[in-house]
Amino acid sequence: MILSYCLNPNCSEPQNHPSVKNCQSCGSNLILHNRYRSIKKIGKGGFGATFLGVDLSLPGNPFCVIKQLRPTSNDPETFQMALELFEREAKTLGKIDHPQIPRLLDYFEDTKHFYLIQSLVKGKNLQQEVKQNGIFDESQVKAFLTEILPVLKYIHSLKMIHRDIKPANILRREQDGKLVLIDFGAVKDQVQTQLTNQNYGQTAFTQFAVGTMGFAPPEQLAMRPIYASDIYSIGATCLYLMTAKSPKDIEMDELTGELLWEKEVRLSTGLGKILRKMLEVDVRNRYQSIDEVLTDLDIAPYEEQLEKNLSTHGKTEPTPEKEKESDGEDNTYISPTSRLAIAIRARKSRQGKSKYTVQVTPEYLLSAYAHGRMDFSQQVFNKFNFTQANIPDINFRNCKMIQSKFEEANLTGANFYSANLSGANFNKANLRKVHFLKANLQSADFRGADLEKANLEGANLTDANLCGANLTNANITEEQLQQAQTNWATIFPDGKRHIW
Known part of the structure; x- marks a missing residue:
């Protein structure tokens, strides 16, 4: 039996039978905002407390997190300002839309306390x-x-x-x-x-x-x-x-x-x-931005290799014979150490000139993915070939991937938020639960692709080819479907093929 937990911070016996609507100890209402029931306290701090709750208004009464903020001032003017600031900041939190941050579901004031309702992460x-x-x-x-x-x-x-x-x-x-x-x-x-x-x-x-x-x-x-x-x-x-x-x-x-x-x-x-x-x-x-840290993380292995080369090949300077050979423009001698140093400087220079980090090869990316790296956001992968690649849950957020190839690739759960994928080829790719929010998919080829439960909200599908694609339970509007190409073999969001 899951008990109800009273949200009154001064209640001496907060646990109640789930069938009652008012606390049997202090009389407080146990159904918050006519919708949420607290069942357990899971945290406490100076600002208030956090509770595990259930949403009584939704089927199955899903779990949620209830955060209670407690103003202690009785001054009406101060409370009103606190309320206005709370609502302003809650609206800011509501703008967060990221798969690795709990979503803000609701916010309100109740009995002089402020509440945030968030999705539960197990x-x-x-x-x-x-x-x-x-x-x-x-x-x-x-x-x-x-x-x-x-x-x-x-x-x-x-x-x-x-x-x-x-x-x-x-x-x-x-x-x-x-x-x-x-x-x-x-x-x-x-x-x-x-x-x-x-x-x-x-x-x-x-x-x-x-x-x-x-x-x-x-x-x-x-x-x-x-x-x-x-x-x-x-x-x-x-x-x-x-x-x-x-x-x-x-x-x-x-x-x-x-x-x-x-x-x-x-x-x-x-x-x-x-x-x-x-x-x-x-x-x-200190580092002033996250990009600076990511850049140094990306380049650290090269710098370490440079130091290793310097320590093991510190005397590999050009010999007189090599210096003579280097007189000709085509025979300039550059030691391996020097080449590595030049590559690092060039890489840093390119990163400083573009908001996108330095380009890498498809082989490098797949190797990095195999070693646990999942995030490749804000990079340039134009015309890259990922045919038959097995890269579920990879993050290509805000990437430039114009005319890249993903035929028969497994991209289940991948994140292409706001990526530029115009002309990309997803022929027969596994795109289940993929996030294409606000992505540019103009003229992209999705023939035979599995887009079941994919999120295409706000995506540009002008001239995209959805012939034979599976769109069962996909988040896509009728207007988007009209912009794209479909045929008798297309399975629409309702799970059916439409008769032409």
């Missing part, structure tokens, strides 16, 4: 994972950064700062093993901060979270968070994953405030350099 957080399975090695930390940084980049693109990144706020989703970023500090921090800036004598929330000690950098604890503050928190999370220690338990330089973490872990030169820059106390010396 899985263990990374703190629990480390305690159960042990610390991460370097390859696992790299995989963690490669997956979580693009999620954070998306948040920053919405001009939002998470403010409370730590292992306990990153879940590994039970369903597919992907990392999910939870517990945004936007509402609870912004309401508090803005009320304080208005010089109100008593703020709406007397206690609030500005981050977690050890994981939050100095400027955030001083109520001045910036995008680089989240980067510090990601770095501090890496320390925990490799040591099972909170950063506040790691020795610190009393003069500079820098964590002396190097003696706690053994890392390659490349990753150590990146982590050191992520954890800079002086924000001026």
